[in-house]
Amino acid sequence: KAPPGVSVDPLRIVGKELKFLSNNIRNLLGSGHPMLDKVAKYYTWSEGKHVRPLLVLLMSQATAPTRDTSRSPPSTQSYISQPISSPLVLADANPDTSPLTAPAADLEGVFGEDPNILPAQRRLAEITELIHTASLLHDDVIDNAVTRRSSSSANMQFGNKMAVLAGDFLLGRASVALARLRNPEVIELLATVIANLVEGEFMQLKNTAANETYPVFTDDTISYYLQKTYLKTASLISKSCRAAALLGEHTPETVEAAYLYGRNLGLAFQLVDDMLDYTVTSTEFGKPAGADLELGLATAPLLFAWKRNPELGALVGRKFGQDGDVERARHLVSQSDGVEQTRLLAQEYADKAVEAIQIFPDSEAKNGLIEMCKKTMNRRK
């Protein structure tokens, strides 16, 4: 156990558990249709950061010491690992003779050995990555992205139709795995996340809709952006942290602390993402940098620049759509303190995340959660 305040590598703490993650996820995604199987698993082969599962595992570990063992969690292990068959044949066809019969999509997984992490919490970690990956498949279609994690994006590789359907398939399998946890509150939380992702994406679309009127920066501008940011990014992180604590049968105080940690870290995470879009190269980022303006999106660095310079309103209004708009906006942002303001706001949220878990007993996993806040602030990709 590391003494408090000593820097630890979060990846090392739960590294053993994470080692099995991608493989377990692929087991959840088996389909007898070879093409669907391939598209659904496509992003599981690339090097994701696994931020959400990492947080769920660390949160599970960090809260383990306060688990109320008198209310020890019901053994859901038998439900969790039941295989789901995915027959791609009509009910009356003989599955054994059909070339499309799925090798039973198997919910079983190889798990790490940390006794402080419950099987249901491990499965939750996988579910968060499934939902996140589904949202990336859909997002890359919406954003017409060419690259993701330094490789060709799924929409470029397989086309929009298959990318969208694969995303839906991931959500379906995530739902089955979620139901197997036999915890209605956790099911409700993660189902809400899926709805929130769509709401966040819609707020972003509306935000960028061509607008004839000249938009003016108001007090609502930043709060609308933050609400959108919560829905599209922080909802998944906060609600999965909350779900991890719920699966551990923790007190309401611990559950709320886990949620607040995730909410604040999630907001910091997306603010940094929006900042990096202005400050790093595409090669470093592993996805197109400077893409937000091209997509017509006004994110935090631009909003803070707009606050000081009303000229940006006209450009926001037409989604940076006229010749030279993107370059002009980029120039005005670089002349402003927009990037720095964004970094400061992200730091405020990261500090609040650390503050939220002060009530946890000192442990290596708690230090890992604190370290995740530092890593979020220092990341370049």
Ligand code: FPP
């Ligand atoms: C990445 O944002 C995208 C998201 C965080 C969520 C996208 C949500 C949807 C497309 C809604 C529908 C999806 C599901 C699964 C319900 P970004 O485009 O800012 O980041 P990027 O630079 O990584 O592409």
Ligand code: MG
């Ligand atoms: Mg995108």
Ligand code: MG
């Ligand atoms: Mg997007």
